[in-house]
Amino acid sequence: MDLQHWLGRATHAIQDWADGFGPYRPHPSLQVDDDRFGTVFEEFTGRLKDNYPFFHPHYAGQMLKPPHPAAVVGHLTAMLINPNNHALDGGPATAAMEREAVARLAAMFGYDTLPHSPSGAGGAPIRSDYAPLGHLTTSGTIANLEALFVARELHPGRGVAHSADAHYTHGRMCHVLDMTSHPVRTDGQGRMDLDALEDVLSTGDVGTVVLTTGTTGLGAVDPVHEVLPLAERHGVRVHVDAAYGGFFTLLAGADGPEGLPPEPWRALARADSIVVDPHKHGLQPYGCGAVLFRDPEVGRFYLHDSPYTYFTSTELHLGEISLECSRAGAAAAALWLTFQLLPPTPDGLGRVLAAGRRAALQWADLIEASDLLELYQQPQLDIVTYFPAVDPASLAGIDAASARILADGMESPDPVFLSTLKAGREAFAARHPKITADADGARILRSVLMKPESEHHVEHLHSRVERLAQAG
Structure with a gap:
């Protein structure tokens, strides 16, 4: 896909549309001299070089990669208009795109679409043609905040149980919502321990259980199908x-x-709510999360009687059933355009994820056969965790060696970019009991292989990390 070509087409397409409304002259206060802009642009692009090469397969650190070119073109094209998906009149076209894209996400998770027509402000229907309820957000953090907000409204006075390895978002959002959070211990694979959860639920203090399908540290997947009947x-x-x-x-x-x-x-289809971040495996730029509710009736918690939100529309939009107000219509446009080309189906985006998953499994096999590296645990998704073999085998030694490999890898003439994760003493003992626990924990190496190109670079990555380990 020729990105430069389509970005040029984008500017022409929007200009042609704008010209149909008649000529006008931009205000002089907005005019910028091209020479002056050129000077500033040179400085700007120079400063952007102070980044890691997230696009390159040799970047195998955090969950970072550029968006798909289709998402870039979709985002920029809509951004030239700058629609606001807060209300239908703020972005009629991108509002429709958001509905369609969110419906695809709902179908991916197996959520049913049942007719409903609850009443909104002034008796207006919230949604007469769409179920379950869902919308895009600016991030997974905000999406989780919305899910926990609904949880609080449905079970006032009751707290939230979540895995001890869940994202810190949940503890923080519970604090914001004045709810009690109950961390639940994990098993030897980083998944929520069911016996520990049973103990917490037996207190009657919990109204919602948060399960994680892919922790950001290990990529651990909680047993949703086993927790549902317990809940x-x-x-x-x-x-x-x-x-x-x-x-x-x-x-x-x-x-x-x-x-x-x-x-x-x-089992996700039976969960009460789901959060997903298209700006991760959905190939979108940052600023695109999503929350879905199986029961559309929870929209009643979002109702308001603002006198100025609507201009001509009598129907509440997805943006009205949200804790956010202004939301970028460009995010919906980018997701919609991407889904037309790479839909959230096994033969669409599934092929992209499959490559990263195969890469993780291949690297795990290479690490298990290595004398220089040890696998921390088997990858459950596309995140590989491992550590250098040290003698004597101790947490302090592993921590120091991991830190050195991280730094040396980035500074090498043939660089490789990794990340580290702090594993606690008990977590280490559950997986590697023979390692001397002479510290509270140790940093281990962590590689997120979410770029499909990683599949063709795994052997090089492994060889580079082995050489870095051997150099120590």
Whole structure:
């Protein structure tokens, strides 16, 4: 895809549309001299070089990569108009695109579409043609805040249970919402421990359980299918934070090494709410999260009687059923355009995720066969965690060696970019009991292989990390 060509087409297309409304002269206060802009632009692009090469397969650190060119073109094209998806009149076209894109996300998770027509402000229908309820957000953090806000309204006075390895968002958002958070210990694979959860739920203090399908540290996947009946017995809601791993549902039951077991992915359709971040595996620029509610009636918690929001529309839009107000219509446009080319189906985005999953499994095999590196745990998605073999085998030694490899890798003439993750003493003991626990924990190496190109660079990455380990 020729990005320069289509970006040029984008500016012409919007200019042609704008010309149809008649000529006008931009105000002199907005005029910028081209020579002056050129000087500033040179400085600007120079400063942007102070970044890591997130686009390159040799960047195998954090969950960062550029958006797909289609998303860039879609975002920029709509941004030239700058629609606001807060209300229908703020962005009629991108509002429709958001509905369609969110419907695709809902279908990906298996959410049913049942007719409903609850009343909104002034008796206006919230949505007469769409269920379940869902919308785009600026991030997974805000999406999770919305899910926990609804949880609080449905179970006032009751708290939230979440995995001890869940994203810190949940503890922080519970604080914002004046709810009590209950961290639940994890098992030897980083998944929520069911016996510990049973103990927490038995207190009656919890109204919602947050399950994570793809922790940002290990990529661990909580057993949603096993927690659902437990939650039902205790009268507790289930929210799934699938911000990182949600799109991996496309690999559930797939053939080949990248295939994942049907559960817990099929069980997501029975969760009360789901959060997913298209700006991760959905190939979008940052600023694109999403929250879905199985029961559209929760829209009643968002109702308001603002006298100035609507100009001509009598129907509440997705942006009105949201804690956010102004939301970039460009984000919806980018997601819609991307989904036309790479839909959230096994044969669409599923092929992109499959490549990263195969890369993680291949690297895990190479690490297990290595005398210089040890696998921390088997990858459950596309995140590989490992550490240098040190003698004597101690947490302090592993921590120091991991830190050195991280730094040396970036400074090498043939650089490789990794990340580290702090693993606690107990977590280490559960996986590697023979390692001397002479510290509270140790940094281990962590590589997120979310770029499909990683599949063709795994052997080089492994060789480089081995050489870095050997140099120590």
